[in-house]
Amino acid sequence: MALVLNEEQIMLKDSAAGFLAEKAGVPQLRALRDSGSEAGYDAAVWQEMAGMGWAGIAIPEEFGGLGYGYTGLGLVLEQVGRHLSNSPLESSVLVAATLINELGTEAQKQQWLPAIAGGEALLSLALQEGPHHAPEQVTTSARREGDSYVLSGSKVLVLDAPSARHFLVVARVEADGGLSVFVVPADAAGLTVERRSMVDSRAAGALQLDNVTVPADALLGAAGEAGPALERTLDIANIGLAAELLGLSAEAFERTVVYLQERKQFGRIIGSFQGLQHRAAELFAELELARSIVLKALQAIDEGADNLPQLASAAKAKLCEVAQRASNEAVQMHGGIGMTDEHEIGFFLKRARVAQHTFGDYNYHLDRFARLGGF
Amino acid sequence: MLAEALPSLTTDITRGATVSDLEQFRAETRAWLEENCPQSMRTPARGFEDIYTGGRTPEIKHPDQKLWCDRMAERGWTVPTWPAAYGGGGLDKEEAKILAQEMQRISARRPLDSFGISMLGPALLQFGTEEQKKEHLPPIVRGEIRWCQGYSEPNAGSDLASLQTRADDQGDHYIINGQKIWTSYADKADWIFCLVRTDNSGSKHEGISFVLFDMDQPGVTVKPIKLISGSSPFCETFFDDAKALKKNLIGEEGKGWTIAKYLLTHEREMISSFGTMSRESLGQRAVQTVGADASGRLANGVLRQNIAQYQLDALVFAYTMARVGDEAKAGQGLGAASSIFKYYGTELNKRRNELNLAVQGEAALGWEGEVYDGGQLSRDWLRSKGNSIEGGTTEVQLNIISKRVLGLPDA
Numbered sequence: 001m002a003l004v005l006n007e008e009q010i011m012l013k014d015s016a017a018g019f020l021a022e023k024a025g026v027p028q029l030r031a032l033r034d035s036g037s038e039a040g041y042d043a044a045v046w047q048e049m050a051g052m053g054w055a056g057i058a059i060p061e062e063f064g065g066l067g068y069g070y071t072g073l074g075l076v077l078e079q080v081g082r083h084l085s086n087s088p089l090e091s092s093v094l095v096a097a098t099l100i101n102e103l104g105t106e107a108q109k110q111q112w113l114p115a116i117a118g119g120e121a122l123l124s125l126a127l128q129e130g131p132h133h134a135p136e137q138v139t140t141s142a143r144r145e146g147d148s149y150v151l152s153g154s155k156v157l158v159l160d161a162p163s164a165r166h167f168l169v170v171a172r173v174e175a176d177g178g179l180s181v182f183v184v185p186a187d188a189a190g191l192t193v194e195r196r197s198m199v200d201s202r203a204a205g206a207l208q209l210d211n212v213t214v215p216a217d218a219l220l221g222a223a224g225e226a227g228p229a230l231e232r233t234l235d236i237a238n239i240g241l242a243a244e245l246l247g248l249s250a251e252a253f254e255r256t257v258v259y260l261q262e263r264k265q266f267g268r269i270i271g272s273f274q275g276l277q278h279r280a281a282e283l284f285a286e287l288e289l290a291r292s293i294v295l296k297a298l299q300a301i302d303e304g305a306d307n308l309p310q311l312a313s314a315a316k317a318k319l320c321e322v323a324q325r326a327s328n329e330a331v332q333m334h335g336g337i338g339m340t341d342e343h344e345i346g347f348f349l350k351r352a353r354v355a356q357h358t359f360g361d362y363n364y365h366l367d368r369f370a371r372l373g374g375f
Numbered sequence: 376m377l378a379e380a381l382p383s384l385t386t387d388i389t390r391g392a393t394v395s396d397l398e399q400f401r402a403e404t405r406a407w408l409e410e411n412c413p414q415s416m417r418t419p420a421r422g423f424e425d426i427y428t429g430g431r432t433p434e435i436k437h438p439d440q441k442l443w444c445d446r447m448a449e450r451g452w453t454v455p456t457w458p459a460a461y462g463g464g465g466l467d468k469e470e471a472k473i474l475a476q477e478m479q480r481i482s483a484r485r486p487l488d489s490f491g492i493s494m495l496g497p498a499l500l501q502f503g504t505e506e507q508k509k510e511h512l513p514p515i516v517r518g519e520i521r522w523c524q525g526y527s528e529p530n531a532g533s534d535l536a537s538l539q540t541r542a543d544d545q546g547d548h549y550i551i552n553g554q555k556i557w558t559s560y561a562d563k564a565d566w567i568f569c570l571v572r573t574d575n576s577g578s579k580h581e582g583i584s585f586v587l588f589d590m591d592q593p594g595v596t597v598k599p600i601k602l603i604s605g606s607s608p609f610c611e612t613f614f615d616d617a618k619a620l621k622k623n624l625i626g627e628e629g630k631g632w633t634i635a636k637y638l639l640t641h642e643r644e645m646i647s648s649f650g651t652m653s654r655e656s657l658g659q660r661a662v663q664t665v666g667a668d669a670s671g672r673l674a675n676g677v678l679r680q681n682i683a684q685y686q687l688d689a690l691v692f693a694y695t696m697a698r699v700g701d702e703a704k705a706g707q708g709l710g711a712a713s714s715i716f717k718y719y720g721t722e723l724n725k726r727r728n729e730l731n732l733a734v735q736g737e738a739a740l741g742w743e744g745e746v747y748d749g750g751q752l753s754r755d756w757l758r759s760k761g762n763s764i765e766g767g768t769t770e771v772q773l774n775i776i777s778k779r780v781l782g783l784p785d786a
Contacts, residue, residue, distance in 0.1 A: 003698035004705045257781050272784045277777035284776055285715035289688070292695040292712075318691055370683040375658030375673045 001299045003292065005075070012072055016054075016079040023048065024085035026344045032086070033201040039163035040203035041086040050119025055093050059101065064114030070236060074243040074298040081247025084351050086202050088122050091159035094240040095233065096123035096168055103181060103221040103229035112183075123183075124164035125233075126155040126207050133360040135179070135230065140171040140209065142180055142219075149173070149182060149219065151212045157358065161205020162195045168220070169209065170230065178224035188212050200351040235312035238359050239297040242319040245355055246294045249319070249326035250287055252348040256280070256330045263335075276333060283322075283329060290322045310372045313365040320362035327352040400470055404477045411446045412483045413439040419484060426488045429518025431565050431591075440486075447486040448517040454492055457500070461512035490559070491515035491522040494638055495568050495587075502585075502626045502634050511587065523590070525555040525569030525612060526635070532557075533771045535570075535639075536579045536632060540614060542571035542586065549573070549586065549624075551594070551617040557765065561597045561610035564590055569619075574629050585631035588619035604757035605742070605750070642766045643717035657727070658682045661734045678733060685726050692723055711780045718772035721762035728756040 005013070023045050032040060049055065058073040059065025066072075073094065080089060097116045100109060100123075115121035127135060140153025151171055158167065167184045186193060192208040221229065257280060260271030270276060297315040300308050327349040331338040338345045356362065416439055420426045427433070427440040435441060447453050450464060455471045457463020466474060478485075496515055499508055514520040531538040540553025551571055561567070567590055574582030590597070594617030599607035626634050658673065661682060666674040673679035699712050731752060732739045739756070741747025763769040777783045 002701040002705065003694065004701040004707065257783070260783060269784050271781075272786045274774075274777075274786060277781075277783050278770070278773045280781055280783065281718075281773040281776035284711075284781060285719050288712040288715055289691040289695050289719070292698045293691045295698065296694045314687055314690055317687060366680065366683050366687065369687060370658060370679055371672065373656060373658050373683070373686060374671075375656070375662050375667070375679065375682065 001303060003295055003299070005295075009072065009075055013075040013079065015052075016076045017082065019048075019052070020079050020083040020085045024087065025083045026347055029084050029086065029201055029347060030344075038195070038203070039160065040201065041088070041160075041163075043163075046087045047119055049087055049089065050117075054089060055119045056117030058093070059097055059113050059117045063101070063109050064117040066117075069302040070239070071295075071298040071302050074240060074294065077240050077243040078247035078294070081244035081249075081355075082251040084200075084248070084347055088119075088124075088160050088163070090237075090240065090244070091124040091164065092116055092122050095125045095159070095237045098236050099125060099168055099181065099229065099233040100220065102233050103226055105221065108183075108217075108220060121166070122160070122164050123166045123168055124159050124161060126158045126167045126169045126184075127230075128157045129153070129155060133357070133364055135170070135234065138170050138172060138179060139175075140169065141175065142171040142173045142182060144173060144216075145213075147216050148213050149216065151182060151184065151209045151214065153209050155207040155209075156196075156204075158193075158205045158207055159358070160203060161193055161207070162203045164205075167191075167207065169207070170226070173223045179226045179230060180223050181220040181226045181230065182214055183218045183220065184209075184212060184214055188214065198354055200354040201347070202351075202354065232308070234359055235308050236301055238312045238316040238365070239294070239301060241355050241358055242290075242294050242315040243298065245319040245323040245352065246287075246290050248348055248352055248355070249290065249323045252330040252345065252352075253280075253283055253287060253326050255345060256333050259334055279329060280333075283326060286322045286325065290319055293318050310369065313360075313369040313372065316360060317362050317365035317369055320356045320365065323352040323356060324362070397469055397473065401473045401477065404474055405480070407450075408477055408481060408483060412478075412481060413443055415439045416443045416484055416486070417482045419482065427486065427518070428489045428521055428560075428563075429487055429491075430489075430521030430563065431519070433518070433521075434563070443484075444486040444518050451516060453487040453518065454496065454516050457496065457512065457516065461500075461508050462516035463512070487518045489515065489518065489521060490524055490564075491520065494524060494641060495522050497641060498568070498585075498634055498638050499625065501637065507623070507625065520565045521560075521563060523558050523561045523564035523567050523612075524638075525558055525561075525567045527557045528554060529556050533768050535635070536583065538570055538572060538583065540569070540571045542573050542584060542619065544573070547621050549619045549621065551586075551588070551614045551619055553614050555612040555614075557600075557609045558597075558612045559609055561590070561612045562599050562607075566590060567595075567612070568625075570631055570635055571619075577629075580632045582629050583631040583635065584628050585625045585634045586619045587623040587625065588617065592617060594618065602758070603760070604754040606754065606758070639767060643772075656686065657730055657734055658686060664734055664736060681733070682730055685723075685730055689723055689727070692719055695719075714772075714776050714780050717767060718763075718769050718776070721759075722769060724762050725759050728759040732756055 024042070028042065032042065053066050054076055056065035057068045057076065058070050061067040077089070077094070093116060097113060100112050104112065112121060112123070116123065127138070129138060129140065140151065140155065142149045142151050151169060153171060155169070165186050167186065169182045169184050170179055171182060173180050184191060190210045190212040194206045196204050196206055198204050220226065260276060260280065261269060263270045293315045297311040300311045305311065330345050331349055334343065334345050337343050415437055425436055427444055429444065433441060444453065451457065451459055451462055452464045452474065455464035455466045455474050459465030492515060496512060499511055526535060528538050528540060540551065540555065542549035542551050555569070566587060568585065568587050571584055571586055572582055573584040576582065594615050596613040596615070598611045600609045600611060601607050602609070661673050661678060665678060668674050695712055696716065699709065703709050735752060738747065739752040742750040742753060778785065
């Protein structure tokens with residue numbers, strides 16, 4: 001497929017940009033933070049997004065979605081990154097719906113996907129247990145008891161946990177067996193959801209599962225066989241996060257260039273100093289590279305490309321690197337004003353690190369990229 | 376549905392060729408290549424030295440090189456897309472693609488590669504008069520004249536526009552005095568396309584003219600420069616009352632900077648593509664030379680990380696070249712991304728060469744002898760240092776991005 005957007009995609013991108021600038025930009029994020037919002041996003045704005053079809057962009061038409069593919073969702077996520085817009089678009093749509101679509105039975109897909117596409121069902125993946133993304137080290141257990149499973153374990157960094165109505169909990173039925181995924185209601189007995197307020201002003205959560213009993217049909221797909229679907233879901237999730245980081249980095253960079261064109265010191269516009277010019281030019285080059293790998297990886301999802309794992313890790317590693325550099329340079333080049341809470345540039349730095357960490361950071365994905373490359 | 380499927384079976388008006396015409400073109404091309412491409416030319420050229428560049432006294436490594444070039448030139452296929460009126464193949468994009476595919480099918484090498492084809496030709500097609508095109512393009516197509524480029528001077532490198540080589544008006548010709556440097560293969564070239572100063576009164580960008588003249592005359596002296604890599608691809612070129620006919624002034628007198636900029640863009644695209652000639656993965660080669668741990672990872676973690684970073688950037692750069700090409704084809708114009716090619720491609724190539732040294736170790740440090748393949752690795756590494764200097768340094772490229780793309784003010 002040509003590495004280029006078609007007219008329909010450009011229209012989607014533009015309309016997302018317009019909507020988010022008005023309804024879910026940095027001023028709204030600041031207001032949510034300062035008002036101590038439990039969910040960390042505006043539920044009414046989320047309903048509008050769902051009304052525009054965003055929650056169903058990548059969900060197949062047979063399950064109530066638009067069947068428009070992940071390239072379309074990625075374009076919206078890029079705009080989400082530019083405006084730092086929080087919503088369940090990542091937790092519920094990008095991650096949970098994808099996992100159900102990749103792993104669920106026909107009946108499970110019918111049960112969940114139309115409801116996610118409509119914006120009513122809010123689900124979130126509960127995977128990480130320690131300080132780092134390490135899906136192979138999951139220890140949460142699921143013991144079979146008659147027609148039920150009994151889950152025990154703990155989870156961290158469950159995105160949008162306070163507002164999620166169901167969790168997709170990754171566990172092992174046999175301690176040395178493969179991974180399984182269970183749909184667990186947020187109000188299940190024995191489940192404690194602790195809201196954790198993150199540096200990016202979003203809400204995540206820690207789950208404590210203490211002998212949580214769910215019916216056997218809460219198991220997505222077959223027991224011990226979730227590995228490949230989970231891996232593909234994580235690849236897709238990381239590409240989506242890379243798209244968000246692209247928007248975030250580009251916005252932080254563009255705001256910084258405007259500042260360089262305006263700010264005067266020593267009687268000169270500081271953007272005339274070559275020490276700053278070359279750093280800005282190098283960053284521009286990195287952003288252009290970032291844009292290419294994000295588009296390539298998004299298209300690879302929709303094409304069912306064999307090398308998706310490589311492209312996913314390439315995209316996430318590159319975007320982690322670029323977002324780190326862009327957000328750090330943004331604060332440095334803004335100088336003192338960039339250190340103040342009053343100025344918006346700091347919000348980009350804070351969101352960048354959480355998005356970078358989620359589902360594997362630079363170190364994780366560069367290592368994986370090398371491993372997949374045979375060295 | 377049927378109506379939608381029909382156009383591909385009938386005439387595509389935009390191209391003027393039918394699918395069956397193209398299929399016929401493919402069949403004929405295949406047959407012709409089978410018959411005319413010598414077996415010895417069905418192997419890739421081994422490095423720059425093995426590429427046929429033509430000229431009055433061509434360097435011939437294999438007798439079939441000239442035969443292959445002559446046969447292809449007869450059909451204009453040394454330059455398939457140039458207009459037939461000037462000796463080119465006159466092929467449209469689809470036909471040229473088929474020719475390239477059919478050549479690739481039998482591993483046929485390009486019959487001719489020269490600055491005439493890659494640099495002067497495109498400039499003449501864009502800026503030359505009908506008479507100039509008729510005179511100079513056909514000998515380029517046939518590989519009869521080898522060209523060199525007279526741009527840089529000892530005091531006009533990155534600041535090219537401050538060049539001082541003088542051209543004095545003598546009625547129907549100019550008399551040229553001055554010195555060029557870094558003239559690629561001037562010692563082997565027949566003619567030069569040269570930037571000269573015809574006027575000193577205006578700003579430095581004004582008063583520059585673009586002229587062509589024969590190198591085979593008493594006023595031209597050439598002295599090769601030996602590089603740190605041991606080879607001498609560049610020369611110093613001296614003009615002492617050299618003569619250039621006025622009919623060989625390209626474009627208007629004093630407006631040569633426009634053509635120079637056009638060609639520099641062209642040259643930068645060529646140099647930036649050096650970095651993308653990908654070979655086997657460095658990481659995989661390193662596993663052979665350094666070894667792997669029990670999990671299959673390269674045993675040295677520091678080297679592994681350096682290689683992974685390089686391979687990631689090389690991959691992402693290749694997709695960026697593809698994206699810019701696709702955007703241009705889709706009519707979205709040449710995006711700002713194209714401005715990074717020269718800078719990023721050459722830096723990438725330098726990184727690759729440094730890593731190659733690190734991966735190969737002792738084997739990459741040899742200078743001569745069969746065991747070191749004539750010092751190919753170390754010489755390539757040394758030569759790569761020039762990539763970020765020639766054709767506009769990395770620093771100049773970053774200045775251009777800062778000012779033209781980001782709109783940052785002058786110092």
